[in-house]
Amino acid sequence: MEETVLIAGLGLIGGSLALNIKEIENVHIIGYDANKSTLDYSMMNGIVDETYEDFSQAVRRADICILAAPVSITVDLIYQLDQIDLEKELLVSDVGSVKSQIMKAAEDLTSDKITFIGGHPMAGSHKRGIQAAKAHLFENAIYVLSPTKKSTSAQLEKLKALLSPTKCKFLVLDSEEHDEMTSVISHFPHLIASSLVHQARNWQTKHPYIPKLAAGGFRDITRIASSNPLMWRDIFFQNKEKMSHLLSDWIEEMQQLKTMIDTGEKQQIQLYLEQAKDYRDGLDSKKKGAMLSYYDVYVDIFDQPGALLKVVEILAEHDISINNIEILEIREGITGVLRLSFQNKNDQQLSHAILKKNKYETMIEE
Ligand SMILES: NC(=O)c1ccc[n+]([C@@H]2O[C@H](COP(=O)([O-])OP(=O)(O)OC[C@H]3O[C@@H](n4cnc5c(N)ncnc54)[C@H](O)[C@@H]3O)[C@@H](O)[C@H]2O)c1
């Protein structure tokens, strides 16, 4: 029997989910978004089968609904759901980066037809909007699911089955532990990235040449500062207490570092850096599995037209598919570094050998 899945909020995440759910047979995908041109784009590009400009009408059609709007709007949409006169059962999930207020709204639902299970794919990008949607966005990422008191294990399995084309790994967490962990590993780092950009910008009045010196290091650590400010404002305030707590800890730690620098405690600083390096290196360790990572090959390329294409073509000729390509650093007329990510060690080793044979300077981390 065909099931109708509604995605409400067809941006980067909603659009990417739609592209995955499309792969399932007997699913009719309908889209709702506040932005008419987003709806038009998603129809024109076959991302959804049908669109609605009215939330209630779309909801009445659906068997499953995924709310993929910014977090505070998701809370509003949950309260709106409760006002809709439903004819059939509705399983609802969301993708919000902060869970507590969303889960509170979900637990407040009074409709006996609605069951809610919170969701959050731990993958994304600094890009926004339906144009940035990608089917492979969630591959190998953790997808957090937060059941409510009312939801059953059968409904949890049903949601997992719907999301299975994303190739995510599911992890069940309650909203409190989710929000604490994501504040540390996602939300607070974002604030720090933006603060580093501000620092550089302030120094630019004295040294106008500063942006030209921004090489791989600054670009790597500040990439996420290019994300959607409205979305992040929403996240920070929905997780306000945890952000404030982390800021206090951070300020205290920076004070300690300042003392170490001012008083010349070289050993202490070295230890601080060594401990950070050990932990960071461990994150990418395939053996430990602390974070799901790809198998990377670093390739030096020259800044010439077609240089990137050539590398891709060589690997394609050997039927090797690349999971992700990132240009880590490239300056006009000089060499740059490509990071090619592969799904498994075999593809990584093979690509390394093939590119070497083709006279490329390549490197892999063992
Ligand atoms: N960007 C990421 O890296 C990321 C990762 C995981 C989860 N999330 C979460 O996913 C959600 C969406 O983020 P995104 O990155 O896709 O943002 P986005 O800006 O790309 O998309 C948001 C979409 O919601 C629509 N929208 C806004 N107000 C609406 C309303 N009232 N009704 C219906 N639609 C509305 C917008 O028009 C837009 O199409 C957020 O809750 C965010 O916390 C984001």
Ligand SMILES: O=C(O)C(=O)C[C@]1(C(=O)O)C=C[C@@H](O)C=C1
């Ligand atoms: O890769 C990025 O650009 C992201 O910021 C993705 C990211 C994160 O890793 O913090 C951002 C917000 C989400 O809720 C989940 C993932």
